[in-house]
Amino acid sequence: MNGIHDMGGMHGLGPIDREENEPVFHHAWERRAFALNMAAGFLGDWNIDMSRYAREQMPPAEYLATSYYEHWLWGLERLLVEKGLLTRTEIEARVAELRRRAPR
């Protein structure tokens, strides 16, 4: 199926921005999101194609507006819920709890 992820041949997406001496990760959360994806993948409930398919379900406008590891995070949440490892309710409750506890 085609979709926003199927970018080969699209026009108008702008110049290529190549960063010199680029770090492997740009933010601390990217490290954790990467490792969580790998470690959760090792549980064996899905394979690499299913991870990519999950990321591809992101709404197109959101996909274009977010970064690579945000795609990974979005896909991981979806897979964890689909496979019954976490529920949407407990994820949202934990996010809300962390937000309340975080400094403003």
Place this chain on the structure above:
Amino acid sequence: MSDHHDHDHSEEGSPLTETELRVRALESLLVEKGLVDPAALDALIDTYETKVGPRNGAHVVAHAWADPAYKARLLEDGSKAIAELGYMGRQGEDMVVLENTPKVHNMVVCTLCSCYPWPVLGLPPVWYKSAPYRSRAVLDPRGVLRELGVEVPEDVEVRVWDSTSEVRYLVLPERPRGTEGWSEAELAGIVTRDSMIGVAKVPAPARGARR
């Protein structure tokens, strides 16, 4: 290495972003349920931040430049020859090596996402995963190469390889003139990541630049 124990502030000391909150929520829930081990997460990060990277690929390329029999094996069965040097693992189960020559310039993209030969190049850079590169590498490869500083003459064929999760590609760049007699370590020192993706050439060394 990791700052995940600092849960009170984001790295800039500003309020946590929604994304940071969500990552922390998932990690804390998965750890509580015993589904992931924080030490395993730290180990994964360390591996991909400090151990697996383009130095591995540079070693492979330099070895191929120095040893014609190895180069033949590398082009015949990339994964097997790469494993001879100890590089194997995830996202490199089936690697194909593409030789750049005076007549053929190979470049690699993953139009759908980000497939890349992790054991030899590490995790891909942001531009490789970006919409501009993914969209245009297959539409206007010569234009993309020019934008990235590589002018490919009209009589040189450009081949673009679209990666998949099954097959990942490593470009064997042309060995530059002026490196005759160099050791493998010296050769490895001039091989760049981008030359192994096929969006750069390995420049001929300036006189006296031997490392």
